[in-house]
Amino acid sequence: MKSDEDLYSAWKRTGMPSDLEALVRNLNPLVQAEVNRRSGTLARDLLVIQAKKLTVDAIKSFNPNAGVKISTHVTNQLQKLSRVNYAHQNAARIPEHQML
Numbered sequence: 001m002k003s004d005e006d007l008y009s010a011w012k013r014t015g016m017p018s019d020l021e022a023l024v025r026n027l028n029p030l031v032q033a034e035v036n037r038r039s040g041t042l043a044r045d046l047l048v049i050q051a052k053k054l055t056v057d058a059i060k061s062f063n064p065n066a067g068v069k070i071s072t073h074v075t076n077q078l079q080k081l082s083r084v085n086y087a088h089q090n091a092a093r094i095p096e097h098q099m100l
Contacts, residue, residue, distance in 0.1 A: 004023065007019065011023055020056070046084070054074075058076075
């Protein structure tokens with residue numbers, strides 16, 4: 001099994017969607033753990049879809065020279081999942097800073 005860094009390097013080198021898909025699939029346990037941690041009032045499938053979008057965005061914005069692993073960068077970006085719950089948990093719209 002290839003490491004996340006190897007899969008990232010392969011995708012960055014080729015730009016092939018299949019390489020990106022392999023990296024996202026390799027990061028899936030991390031994505032599922034974050035979905036479990038942040039699940040709330042929304043359907044789990046909706047959170048999984050949003051988490052995968054955030055994962056792809058995180059992969060595309062990853063800087064290997066920043067001194068962190070790609071899994072750390074993805075985890076940090078997946079913190080935005082809680083915003084999805086904040087936006088949908090109340091019938092009335094309450095600004096995020098007041099909810100926190």
